[in-house]
Amino acid sequence: MIAVAGFRRDMLWQRFTIAIPYLWLLVFFLAPFAIILKISLADPIIAQPPFTPFFDGQGGVAATVDSYLFLLTDKLYAVTYLKSVFMAAVATLLCLALGFPMAYGIARADEGTRNLLLLLIVLPFWISFLLRVYAWMGLLNNHGVINNVLIWLQVIDKPIAFMYTDFAIYVGLVYSYLPFMVLPLYATLERMDLDLVDAAQDLGARPSQAFWDITWPLARPGVIAGCLLVFIPAMGEYVIPYLLGGPESLLIGRVLFDEFFVNRDWPLASAVAIVLLLLLVVPIVFLQRSQARDAEGHA
Amino acid sequence: MTGNAASSTPFIEIQNVSKYFGDFAAVDSVSLTIGKGELFSILGASGCGKTTLLRILAGFETPSKGRILIDGVDITELPPYERPVNMMFQSYAVFPHMTVEKNVAYGLEKEGIPRVEIKRRVGEMLNMVQLDTFAARKPHQLSGGQRQRVALARALVKRPKVLLLDEPLAALDKKLREHTQFELMGIQYKLGITFVVVTHDQEEAMILSSRIAVMDKGRLIQVGTPKEVYEYPNSRFVADFIGTINMFEGTVVGFDDDSVRVNCKDAGGELVALSDAPPAVGSPVCLAVRPEKIFISKHEPDNTEDTRLAGIVEDLGYFGNLSLYRIRLATGRVVQVSAQNSRRSAERFLEWDDKVFISWRPRSAVLLTD
Numbered sequence: 096m097i098a099v100a101g102f103r104r105d106m107l108w109q110r111f112t113i114a115i116p117y118l119w120l121l122v123f124f125l126a127p128f129a130i131i132l133k134i135s136l137a138d139p140i141i142a143q144p145p146f147t148p149f150f151d152g153q154g155g156v157a158a159t160v161d162s163y164l165f166l167l168t169d170k171l172y173a174v175t176y177l178k179s180v181f182m183a184a185v186a187t188l189l190c191l192a193l194g195f196p197m198a199y200g201i202a203r204a205d206e207g208t209r210n211l212l213l214l215l216i217v218l219p220f221w222i223s224f225l226l227r228v229y230a231w232m233g234l235l236n237n238h239g240v241i242n243n244v245l246i247w248l249q250v251i252d253k254p255i256a257f258m259y260t261d262f263a264i265y266v267g268l269v270y271s272y273l274p275f276m277v278l279p280l281y282a283t284l285e286r287m288d289l290d291l292v293d294a295a296q297d298l299g300a301r302p303s304q305a306f307w308d309i310t311w312p313l314a315r316p317g318v319i320a321g322c323l324l325v326f327i328p329a330m331g332e333y334v335i336p337y338l339l340g341g342p343e344s345l346l347i348g349r350v351l352f353d354e355f356f357v358n359r360d361w362p363l364a365s366a367v368a369i370v371l372l373l374l375l376v377v378p379i380v381f382l383q384r385s386q387a388r389d390a391e392g393h394a
Numbered sequence: 395m396t397g398n399a400a401s402s403t404p405f406i407e408i409q410n411v412s413k414y415f416g417d418f419a420a421v422d423s424v425s426l427t428i429g430k431g432e433l434f435s436i437l438g439a440s441g442c443g444k445t446t447l448l449r450i451l452a453g454f455e456t457p458s459k460g461r462i463l464i465d466g467v468d469i470t471e472l473p474p475y476e477r478p479v480n481m482m483f484q485s486y487a488v489f490p491h492m493t494v495e496k497n498v499a500y501g502l503e504k505e506g507i508p509r510v511e512i513k514r515r516v517g518e519m520l521n522m523v524q525l526d527t528f529a530a531r532k533p534h535q536l537s538g539g540q541r542q543r544v545a546l547a548r549a550l551v552k553r554p555k556v557l558l559l560d561e562p563l564a565a566l567d568k569k570l571r572e573h574t575q576f577e578l579m580g581i582q583y584k585l586g587i588t589f590v591v592v593t594h595d596q597e598e599a600m601i602l603s604s605r606i607a608v609m610d611k612g613r614l615i616q617v618g619t620p621k622e623v624y625e626y627p628n629s630r631f632v633a634d635f636i637g638t639i640n641m642f643e644g645t646v647v648g649f650d651d652d653s654v655r656v657n658c659k660d661a662g663g664e665l666v667a668l669s670d671a672p673p674a675v676g677s678p679v680c681l682a683v684r685p686e687k688i689f690i691s692k693h694e695p696d697n698t699e700d701t702r703l704a705g706i707v708e709d710l711g712y713f714g715n716l717s718l719y720r721i722r723l724a725t726g727r728v729v730q731v732s733a734q735n736s737r738r739s740a741e742r743f744l745e746w747d748d749k750v751f752i753s754w755r756p757r758s759a760v761l762l763t764d
Contacts, residue, residue, distance in 0.1 A: 288485060288487060290483045290484075290485045290487035291487050291489060291490075293452075293454055293474070293481075293483070293487065294481070294483055294487035294489070294548075295489075295500070296453075296454075296473070296474045296475045297452055297453075297454075297474050297475070297479075297480055297481045297549075298475075298480065298500050298501030298504060298548065298549075298552065299475045299501050299504035299505055299552070300475055300500075300504050301475055304504065308500070309489060312491050313490070313491060
């Protein structure tokens with residue numbers, strides 16, 4: 096009987112621990128999502144709150160898809176979404192190009208060096224994100240460190256306008272999100288059996304062939320995880336384009352902010368957010384599929 | 395190196411090869427020739443440099459000094475992908491994202507061999523290692539033994555001049571080990587490829603090999619047939635490393651014809667051994683006797699030529715086919731003796747604390763100076 100009671104307590108404990116993440120998702124994701132979805136189906140009014148109620152007070156529902164239709168009619172939104180996707184994709188590829196050799200180097204370093212290098216990767220997190228972006232303003236502006244050094248070295252004779260360009264946004268995005276690429280890549284590469292690469296070379300593959308035949312496909316879970324961890328936040332990034340970008344680098348995060356706080360068109364802003372979420376769901380589903388496949392392949 | 399025709403023509407020549415990692419000499423001035431078609435084992439404890447030597451042969455490490463020739467060609471500077479050598483890794487290193495067939499075909503694809511021929515050769519090889527029905531499987535769907543066959547097939551399909559095997563049996567359970575052992579020998583015999591095996595398991599080396607090289611601290615200690623290294627070890631290290639042996643330290647006191655008299659405090663007197671090159675009187679030596687060379691009896695044996703010692707049974711172990719005894723001499727020294735259980739008997743021949751005599755022929759004892 097004691098054993099049975101113990102078993103049931105275990106079951107209860109198990110359910111409780113599983114319930115926590117679900118509860119977390121329910122309270123902090125699903126509920127806000129439902130609220131935003133509800134707002135996106137309302138009409139904007141000048142009132143407090145600034146949108147029409149969802150229920151019309153007579154037992155009916157007062158929903159409208161006007162905001163979504165407006166997203167389709169005004170070209171601004173489509174262009175901004177595309178530009179956001181494009182910039183996030185480029186930043187992700189840049190992170191991958193920089194992060195892969197970094198992760199590879201760290202994974203192959205001896206243990207002492209490896210821990211030091213990993214520490215250096217996460218070290219920037221000790222300083223607030225906002226401060227680090229401000230620091231880039233100091234580095235990139237016309238009288239900033241980079242221009243001053245280049246002028247002093249006589250590489251250029253007048254400052255290059257780095258600030259308020261797409262270039263500055265890319266610098267900010269790559270700098271901020273690089274660790275999110277390096278860490279999952281490191282985790283996969285570190286786990287990889289080095290004998291596999293040796294074996295490929297033993298069987299006649301040149302080092303570059305061994306990389307593309309063995310290392311790259313086996314690193315794929317890390318590549319996908321890293322790319323999503325960079326792409327998703329980069330897609331909705333607001334602070335970096337706002338501080339480093341120019342007026343022409345209008346990204347979806349900025350549009351979202353402006354609709355909410357400048358135009359006070361909450362339903363439209365909510366619709367923008369919902370569409371953004373849908374755009375992000377696609378890569379997430381892709382990730383889950385791929386992870387499931389990998390779990391099957393390396394069980 | 396007697397009794398091995400294969401070793402007469404040098405096929406692999408390792409010439410004075412050293413490998414340093416910083417100040418540490420992982421491989422220290424090793425010179426060795428291996429004949430065509432040999433099944434050669436490099437035997438040693440972990441950290442003795444045997445794996446480094448194998449990696450040098452495969453091309454993953456470049457020697458700090460020395461040269462390596464295979465079939466007369468200097469391969470010292472060749473990268474692994476240009477060597478006529480393939481390796482079976484201890485971890486097998488089967489590519490997890492490729493099917494069995496793809497794994498085996500990989501090396502041939504890198505050679506740029508036509509697709510049709512690849513298919514044929516892969517098929518033949520899978521047939522030989524009895525994996526033809528598993529061609530479409532992924533490695534995670536295979537057992538350890540099957541994965542090893544994939545690794546073996548993958549290396550052999552390249553028709554290498556030399557196959558390197560790193561601890562080929564270490565990861566297998568006992569039954570499978572024995573099976574694989576003989577299978578490896580069969581494949582080696584059939585294909586005539588020179589095998590170089592690295593192992594820490596002396597039993598494995600004894601059964602598999604035509605010759606064995608014993609390594610310690612980066613140096614070659616002895617090279618010979620299994621019988622030579624077992625029966626005629628050239629040093630205390632080899633005698634102790636291969637099999638079990640009773641070693642009596644002592645000093646040479648004199649000679650009678652071709653036999654050497656050694657005063658051994660442990661044995662409580664003088665012991666006799668035969669030696670072709672007897673050391674000088676007064677030099678410290680070690681007289682070593684294998685447990686199975688020692689006879690055990692309850693009554694004092696008559697043969698006065700044999701070395702005879704009295705003791706009591708301190709411990710005994712029954713292993714079915716043989717029994718092991720630990721005999722304590724009057725000096726307190728314990729001697730290990732093994733005896734075949736040639737008779738089936740409900741009663742034990744000897745019991746704990748029985749008074750017994752142990753004896754061996756002078757020629758059974760080995761005199762070691764190193």
